[in-house]
Amino acid sequence: MIRDTSERRQRISTLVRERGSVQVAPLAESFGVSMQTIRKDLRFLATRGVMERSYGGGISAEAVNVTAEPPVEVKRSSHADEKVRIGKLAAAMVSPGESIVLDSGTTTLQIARFLPDDEDITVLTNDLDILSVLAAKERLNIVMLGGMLRRKNRAFYGAQTVAALENLRVDKLFLGVDGFDIECGITTHYEPEAMLNRKMVEAARAVIAVTDVSKFGRVCLHRIVTVENIHHLVTDDAVPSEIASAAQRLGFKIHEA
Structure with missing residues (x-):
């Protein structure tokens, strides 16, 4: 159980780089915090360029194909x-x-x-x-x-x-x-x-x-x-x-x- 914000976000950052993606519900259970808290963490990491938000979680910024959708x-x-x-x-x-x-x-x-x-x-x-x-x-x-x-x-x-x-x-x-x-x-x-x-x-x-x-x-x-x-x-x-x-x-x- 990790409730310290900075340590938790560092751990999430490591997980998303290792796995390529993370989901809100398992993170909340793993860290012993609410899903709302995890969503705030993911938004924070997205603003830092660590990841991109996706449905129910986040995807590593390195894994996401960020090229524009072709016509x-x-x-x-x-x-x-x-x-x-x-x-x-x-x-x-x-x-x-x-x-x-x-x-x-x-x-x-x-x-x-x-x-x-x-x-x-x-x-x-x-x-x-x-x-x-x-x-x-x-x-x-x-x-x-x-x-x-x-x-x-x-x-x-x-x-x-x-x-x-x-x-x-x-x-x-x-x-x-x-x-x-x-x-x-x-x-x-x-x-x-x-x-x-x-x-x-x-x-x-x-x-x-x-x-x-x-x-x-x-x-x-x-x-x-x-x-x-x-x-x-x-x-x-x-x-x-x-x-x-x-x-x-x-x-x-x-x-x-």
């Missing part, structure tokens, strides 16, 4: 062939009678392209470009999650978007990611997106992460969920050994496109 046009051209293959394989995982959520993103956009035009499939999304692709299909059932449009990636976010999922239960969520790290979890650049994605995870019976291998080992500021929360990972055919080992250990299945 959607750049994302579309990056690893384009891999995204097409991933989208086609992921779309084949959808069966008639199922309801699914397509998270915003250029990889999930490819899933929308390859989805069968089946009146027994219902698709929810918050992405304007995905909506445009789905709307061209004549029989598919489509639910648009409204909210405030973020023009940077042409998707909707906010309290209204989150509320739309409150009483819904879907079969599958196809989750696009900006960062996928075994220790730090699945992360994104934009906090409202992380908040919405967590609600999507709560609403889904199965969570399917879709990403090319360039996102592995990358950590962005806002954590969506830990890797333990996913059931499947659809990616291209160059999966690093540490990801394959984690899949066996944590119980999610890898599908290589």
Whole structure:
């Protein structure tokens, strides 16, 4: 139990550098102080550049990918062939009678392209470009999650978007990611997106992460969920050994496109 503020903050600083990330609740229990006290410590360390705040804790400043989120046009051209293959394989995982959520993103956009035009499939999304692709299909059932449009990636976010999922239960969520790290979890650049994605995870019976291998080992500021929360990972055919080992250990299945 360490209640001395300066000593506790020094210990937290050491932990975050050693582990890459820390969480509020375990720190509060370990140091014998309240979670509010730990949050103050983390804010203090963030102002000193030791770490960046994240959902429920903090990430080492050295581990965080602080580069700006690229425009959607750049994302579309990056690893384009891999995204097409991933989208086609992921779309084949959808069966008639199922309801699914397509998270915003250029990889999930490819899933929308390859989805069968089946009146027994219902698709929810918050992405304007995905909506445009789905709307061209004549029989598919489509639910648009409204909210405030973020023009940077042409998707909707906010309290209204989150509320739309409150009483819904879907079969599958196809989750696009900006960062996928075994220790730090699945992360994104934009906090409202992380908040919405967590609600999507709560609403889904199965969570399917879709990403090319360039996102592995990358950590962005806002954590969506830990890797333990996913059931499947659809990616291209160059999966690093540490990801394959984690899949066996944590119980999610890898599908290589």
